[in-house]
Amino acid sequence: MESPTAPTGPTGPTVPLRFGLLGPPRGWRGNAELDLGSPQQRALLAVLLLREGAPVSAPELVSAVWDGDPPPRALGTLRTYASRLRRLFEPERGPGRPPEILVTVGGGYALRVPPDALDTRRFTRLVAEAxxxxxxxxxxxxxxxxxxxxxxxxxxxxxxxxxxxxxxxxxxxxxxxxxxxxxxxxxxxxxxxxxxxxxxxxxxxxxxxxxxxxxxxxxxxxxxxxxxxxxxxxxxxxxxxxxxxxxxxxxxxxxxxxxxxxxxxxxxxxxxERPAQLPAAVADFTGRTAQVAELRRVLAGGGTATVAGTAGVGKSALALRVAHLLRPDHPDGQLYADLHGAHERPADPHPVLGAFLKSLGVAPEAVPNDLADRTALLRRVLAGRRVLMLLDDARDTAQILPLLPAAPGATVIVTGRYRLDALDGAHSLDLDVFTPDESRELLVRIAGTDRTDAEPDAVRELLEACGHLPLAVRVAAARLAARPGWTVRSLVDRLADRRRRLAELRVADLAVEAVFQLGYSRLGPASRRAFRLLALPDGPSFSVPAAAALLAVPRERAAE
Known part of the structure; x- marks a missing residue:
């Protein structure tokens, strides 16, 4: 059992204590094992250790030590046990010096030892790390x-x-x-x-x-x-x-x-035959606490959830975060496909199905050629299995329907720029931009605290210039991190020209302009014209009547 760091008392470092409750209670002071005394004295010690430093009242200790049937002078006996334990833990403590380990708090006691001094807490930490x-x-x-x-x-x-x-x-x-x-x-x-x-x-x-x-x-x-x-x-x-x-x-x-x-x-x-295809989760995933909790709740027993939102809003990052959290509940594997829904040529379900089937152990020669046959085979193979499937960047419902399993224990997460309302029984989540606090948290995690703490006003202006769009905030933070000589204000000034703003929000292979260009290329002529016209007014939003007037179309059409 490894030794915790020795605490420091008024007279210098004290000898470290260690305790074990995952077996018969044992204690050590340095390398010397302690005699913990009678079963009742050990019971007192165990109660205090398991409270992890929190005070325990004397009546509660009496009830725990003597099972509700205390002796006539239980409080006095409790004080005797506490005194004996104090002598064990701090034998050098002189007269008049207050104890530092087993302390009196109000009408009870508390045991002050480092977290790793107790095997139950080390056990909890190691399991959490696992x-x-x-x-x-x-x-x-x-x-x-x-x-x-x-x-x-x-x-x-x-x-x-x-x-x-x-x-x-x-x-x-x-x-x-x-x-x-x-x-x-x-x-x-x-x-x-x-x-x-x-x-x-x-x-x-x-x-x-x-x-x-x-x-x-x-x-x-x-x-x-x-x-x-x-x-x-x-x-x-x-x-x-x-x-x-x-x-x-x-x-x-x-x-x-x-x-x-x-x-x-x-x-x-x-x-x-137990595929593990999920990409790595985003290491500096930030915020989205409510959305993560919502998806975990609705997918706890299996089912399908869709995440829709604009380009760069963090749909894939959120879906991957939730998928990794749900992995322990799906011991038969995870399937992943990037469907390139925003690209000019989205992925065809036919080869995606073939790749899924092969990863599940179906011999290549046994994979059928017909799309419907591939779908039927996938559903038979997944029957009775607890599998998680992540379909990233879907174009529309028609693209993903052939890929969906029929097994009740399967879990499917679908991301895309548009809502998939035609997907029967799916839970829909619309993902918006970051809150100001989430934006600042991501900026600080990537760019560091030195400049962000020194320029709070410039940080606020920078995040507003990014529209709190997660991808834009990430790119801006990466630019600051790559240029230690820049101030936050200098980057704000570079983003001040709206005509150049998208060009400035680029670092390595991350570019805000590129993801918007993909979406724009998918639009028809009328939608492209609407996109350009709706970009003219100042402000983050406008009403349906204002949009109808700007586009010169009926209000019903503008609302669509």
Whole structure:
């Protein structure tokens, strides 16, 4: 167990303390193990440690330590336990010097130790880092972090600590351990280590026979190890246990896995049949908190969502962010296609379907030539699988309909410049430009704080000149970052000429003008004329009557 940084007291550095609750409670001062005393004294210590520095009142401590049946002089005994622990933690503390570690707060106590001094907090941190690595696509690192987290456990949490409070905490910690074990074995399968995952999954199934997720993963691992008959036996055993113990049938996910194994004509798919096609998420993704939460909520059980918005507003960045967050819920893979909807020649669904099918393990010679046949085959292959599909920059509904799976567990995110209202059952999200706070956050993250903090007025003018369009803000920030000698005001001055503004918003291969040019090239003659005329008035918006008068068309036509 690694040592936390030693805190510094009034008389110099103190000897670092470490504690372990992921097993029988243990404590160390430096390299020397501490005698933590009686079970009740250990219970007191455990309560304070799990509160992570927050004060706990004396009545609450009495209730937790003695299970609601305290001795006659419980408060006095509590003070005795606290005094003994203080001597353990700070043996050099002289008379009259207040304690610095186990402190009195109001009518209770608080334990002040560094976060990494407690194994439960290190476990939580490592699991969170593993989840982020998984989201970022680094599966091997995620597995290593989970191994490190699970290696902190020395047996049953809080072993030997009496009382219902300790039991409740023990159950809570055990749930987190099981969740980490399941996540690690899921990663093994996703990394192609199917046979290696079988043993760990069998142990989890034996220990928690009513949990369906370990059984689902065990079926998948056996199936992909070339053992479909054993996978079917796992389902039959699960059904027997659930019916006998709870009087219920297996849930839809386990049933879908059963159908998938039954329908298989080959022993097992290869590891490549779990596609992982998502591009990397934007490293400095900024803002959009409400939109991310909305998409995660509506897609929690599968389904389709569309994200529409103007060029450069960040549709793809938002969709990728959400897709990576949803990846753990889709263990059968992710499919991605850039449909080039804004280009003069958008992607044809026919070759996109062929690429999807091959990535899912369909032999090239088995991919049909007919578009409808390809769609039907894709839907059969995806039946019973939990797959996430991201269709980026769609042109219209007709382009994406052949690509959509029919499986209820599949999740589809579609981005495009126009709303796809004809897409039945899809949730639509219209993405607007950044708020001023989001714009400033992105500018600061890329360009740094030195110039932005020194020139707040110029920052506001720069972001207004960018129209709070995420792509424009990103380009402006990148220009500042690439030119340390520029002030923010100097860039504002360069953007002052509206006729030159788009030309200035260019850096490397990022150009605001280019994305607008793509959209403009798609417009017909009448729409191009309308675009030019509507650009004449000052101000960010205008009414339908004003637009009708400017375009010399009826109001109904202008509203369209």
């Amino acid at each position: 989840e982020k690595a998984d989201t970022d696509g680094d599966l091997a690192r995620a597995r290593g972090l989970l191994d490190e987290a699970l290696g902190l456990w020395r047996g049953e949490a809080l072993a030997g600590v009496p009382g219902p409070h300790a039991e409740a905490q023990r159950l809570r910690l055990t749930e987190r351990r099981v969740a980490a074990q399941v996540s690690g074995l899921d990663l093994d399968i996703r990394l192609g280590r199917h046979a290696a995952a079988v043993g760990g999954l069998r142990r989890l199934v034996a220990e928690y026979p009513l949990r369906e997720r370990p059984r689902e993963l065990l079926m998948l691992a056996l199936y992909r190890s070339g053992r479909p008959a054993d996978a079917l036996d796992v389902y039959l055993d699960a059904r027997r246990v659930l019916v006998d113990e709870l009087g219920i049938e297996p849930g839809p996910v386990l049933t879908a896995m059963h159908r998938r194994v039954l329908a298989a004509s080959s022993p097992a798919p290869a590891a490549s």
